[in-house]
Amino acid sequence: MADLLEMLYQRRSIRKYTGASIPDELLEQVIKTGLASETSRNRRSWEFIVVRDKAMLAKMAHFRQHSALMLEGADAAVVVLGDEEKSDVWTEDCSIAMAHMHLMADQLGLGSCWIQGRQRDCEDGSMTSEAYLRELLGFPHNLRLEAVLSLGMIDEHPAPHGEKDLSWEKVHQEKWPQIFRA
Ligand SMILES: Cc1cc2nc3c(=O)[nH]c(=O)nc-3n(C[C@H](O)[C@H](O)[C@H](O)COP(=O)(O)O)c2cc1C
Numbered sequence: 001m002a003d004l005l006e007m008l009y010q011r012r013s014i015r016k017y018t019g020a021s022i023p024d025e026l027l028e029q030v031i032k033t034g035l036a037s038e039t040s041r042n043r044r045s046w047e048f049i050v051v052r053d054k055a056m057l058a059k060m061a062h063f064r065q066h067s068a069l070m071l072e073g074a075d076a077a078v079v080v081l082g083d084e085e086k087s088d089v090w091t092e093d094c095s096i097a098m099a100h101m102h103l104m105a106d107q108l109g110l111g112s113c114w115i116q117g118r119q120r121d122c123e124d125g126s127m128t129s130e131a132y133l134r135e136l137l138g139f140p141h142n143l144r145l146e147a148v149l150s151l152g153m154i155d156e157h158p159a160p161h162g163e164k165d166l167s168w169e170k171v172h173q174e175k176w177p178q179i180f181r182a
Contacts, residue, residue: 010160011103014111015070017152022075026108030151031078033104034097045087046094046146049079049137056136060148062123063132068115068148076151079117079133081143091118094146101149111154117145 027050034048051057052075061071071077080098082090098114105112122132130145171180 007103007107009162011106012158012160013102013113014152014154014156014158015113015150016154016156017070017073017075017111017150018155019073020075020153022110022151022153026110027076027151029108030101030104030110030112030149034078034080034101037093037097037100039093039096040087040089043087043093045083045090046097047081047083047139047143048097049081049139051077051079051137059136060133063117063129063136063148064115064120065123065125067120068150070113070150071115071148074150074152078149078151079137080146080149081139082146083142084144085142090144091146098147098149105149105151109154111152111156113150115148115150117147 031048031050034046037046039045051060057071057074057077060077061069078101080094082094084090087093102112102114117129117133120129121127122129127135128145133139133145133148134141168181169179172178173180
């Protein structure tokens with residue numbers, strides 16, 4: 001089986017971390033993967049903010065209602081922002097970088113989880129998730145929040161996915177709705 005498929009089956013979202021520190025060189029490898037990601041017209045519309053300060057991570061844990069609480073136990077977070085003045089498809093550019101960094105983290109034995117930021121509100125509903133993080137991190141208004149990747153040393157081991165989990169019924173043949181593989 002192709003290595004990439006095996007990697008994708010093994011990959012899981014990890015939200016529990018030991019509290020141990022991620023070695024700097026591994027964190028750099030993850031960031032390199034984001035920087036190496038393909039972008040529309042090669043505009044590289046993303047910007048990444050790497051946060052390791054624990055007090056800041058604890059505040060960031062409230063940028064969503066419940067869904068970001070793992071940041072309290074994380075060793076690092078990568079905030080992925082897109083420059084809407086550079087590209088009208090910054091969401092796609094940022095999503096690809098997020099997916100690649102998440103997969104790389106898994107390959108390096110690090111736990112990580114995508115935390116959605118775009119179109120979401122902060123914990124108490126008083127502002128958007130983007131405005132909440134902008135207040136904390138100071139990024140300008142042309143930079144829009146896509147998502148945050150939480151990172152830490154793994155402290156949970158969910159079962160891998162496999163062939164049995166593939167939703168073949170979602171694949172159609174030639175025209176809707178014939179299914180590709182009965
Ligand atoms: C676009 C997107 C948004 C997500 N948002 C969150 C989130 O806000 N909080 C969270 O804990 N997990 C989030 N996840 C992780 C998903 O819940 C997870 O990928 C899914 O349940 C499948 O589990 P697995 O990644 O372990 O295979 C998100 C994943 C994606 C792709």
